[in-house]
Amino acid sequence: MAAQSKIKANELIEPGDDDAVELAKRHLVQPWPYAGSVGNEARALIGEGDGIYITDGSGKRLIDGPAGMWCINVGHRREELAKVMYDQAMALSYNTPWYTMNAPSAELAKRIADVAPGDLSHTFFTTGGSSAVETALRFMQFYNNVRGRPEKKLILSRGGAYHGSTYLSASLNGRPRDRDWMDGADELVVKLSSPDPFRRPKGTDVAAFTDFLVDQFRDTVARVGAERIGAFVGEPVQASGGVIVPPDGYLKRIREICRENDILYVSDEVVTGFGRLGHVIASGDVFGIDPDMITFAKGVTSGYFPLGGVIISERLLEELRRSNHPDALFGHGLTYTSHPIGCAVALKNLDLLEEGVLAHTREIAPYFQAQLKTLEELPLVGEVRGLGLMACVECVADRESKDPLQLDKDVGKRIDAHCHELGLLVRPLINMCVMSPPLIISREQVDDMVAILREGISRTMDDLRKEGVWRG
The missing domain is CATH 3.40.640.10 (Type I PLP-dependent aspartate aminotransferase-like (Major domain))
Structure with missing residues (x-):
């Protein structure tokens, strides 16, 4: 007989409830899984959203850098x-x-x-x-x-x-x-x-x-x-x-x-x-x-x-x-x-969108792109590129060869882990970090996002140097 769940069907799982992790591992097939963990995997639990922020299962408040999956354009919790x-x-x-x-x-x-x-x-x-x-x-x-x-x-x-x-x-x-x-x-x-x-x-x-x-x-x-x-x-x-x-x-x-x-x-x-x-x-x-x-x-x-x-x-x-x-x-x-x-x-x-969000996006996009571009000062960063409120930070082993393969292939995940600890969710793509925040983001919030990303990349550079993976 299958093991019984600890919660009843009509009970709400609270954002930090360990039962959600247990149930996911027992019953949920995640998208894009690896064969070695398919059907036995729990990912970062998100409990709440508000504006440009989300709250994870531990109660930590994070800037939603990817806007969900490029989609939470007008922000979370719009009544x-x-x-x-x-x-x-x-x-x-x-x-x-x-x-x-x-x-x-x-x-x-x-x-x-x-x-x-x-x-x-x-x-x-x-x-x-x-x-x-x-x-x-x-x-x-x-x-x-x-x-x-x-x-x-x-x-x-x-x-x-x-x-x-x-x-x-x-x-x-x-x-x-x-x-x-x-x-x-x-x-x-x-x-x-x-x-x-x-x-x-x-x-x-x-x-x-x-x-x-x-x-x-x-x-x-x-x-x-x-x-x-x-x-x-x-x-x-x-x-x-x-x-x-x-x-x-x-x-x-x-x-x-x-x-x-x-x-x-x-x-x-x-x-x-x-x-x-x-x-x-x-x-x-x-x-x-x-x-x-x-x-x-x-x-x-x-x-x-x-x-x-x-x-x-x-x-x-x-x-x-x-x-x-x-x-x-x-x-x-x-x-x-x-x-x-x-x-x-x-x-x-x-x-x-038409009553103000589009106009705000056009106004703040140049600032968003310019502030992210300052991350090219970091030696791990090969290029920062983007348009509107979507951007990518691409990391390379060195700027001459632009070779990402000499780096740890999970460098994006390393940066994301540091940023998560600091209060920012990013989308890691192998050697890249993608940013596409809700369109309602303010200048001050852009500054917060870029500061956290800078520190997350800096910490990743320190990790790679200590492990002998990168000498930049």
Whole structure:
């Protein structure tokens, strides 16, 4: 007989309750687990959130440096969003999207159309970022099937990319560790180089590197055949790849090649959308491009409810409507597509963004970037880069070789551990630390964050020297 839990089903687990750790190890499978600990793992327990802060299981108050997972854009404990969830649940908690609809989803789709670039005027709602990218890819396949081009299905993606955890979306990922032990639709994906100026070939300036990236894209289209390529999927800023900001003009030039070759350009704004760069949609307002589709999630509800979506060009829909196959069925949908609670939360979240949070983000972002840039004074830091309220501190063994491999591969986790002790949660990525705080952060809180990060990196340098891992 299975061991009985010490708590009853109707009892609330308090933030510091050891029962949560026990139950996690006994019953919870964490995301991205290692085989040696899968199903037997407890991670750092978070009990509460308030503004830009969270409180861990021991009662320690921390700056939420990653804003959850790039998503708590308007901050924790916003009563306005909690009230909307309650009110909408009491009015209508759910409706089947197969043969009914709800008002919040229609209103949200209209408001998104109002701020989307070009002719992107229709939205298909999903449950998150992975399902949003998956939907965009399945729509591309359907679109080309209806248009009599079943061979036009290949997808161009890039090194360093992260687009999701579902089968097709994960197949686009360009981080090796994501795919080492996982299968994917490799026959459908063609990978290109990461647009990372920091890792450009030695002796190559940024302009020449940009030309290389564009030429590689154009040459790949010519080699593979435009008649076989259905879409290019790219993040405006590669988020989980290390906050890779592409060179100026790169995205516009790639967009033009796609347009010339009838390749659908899918801009993955799961991270950059809904405020992270100071705008609701960054593709047009920040980068000056009008994609064929834009995916979003995370910040659309500031993490308060699972929601994502794909904004689709009117041109694509019109071509389908006037095709010779009016009965062709886009056989794709989710139980929680256009969820009324999620869409209601997103509407209120959009109000908060447009009523001051976006303007604050644009005002404070230069200060945030400048203060973090001072960390390049530390010899372990190879580069600090970012845009808006997202940034990455990349550590290297030495600045000449830019080699991260000579360092302890968990240097990011070392820094995170020190910062946690000092009052800051960061997101470690091997040799990098990613920062993307709630958009409501103040200048004083930026100063606190940077001071803690500086001390955390300094302590890590001392550790590495003592262990003989690094001599910097």
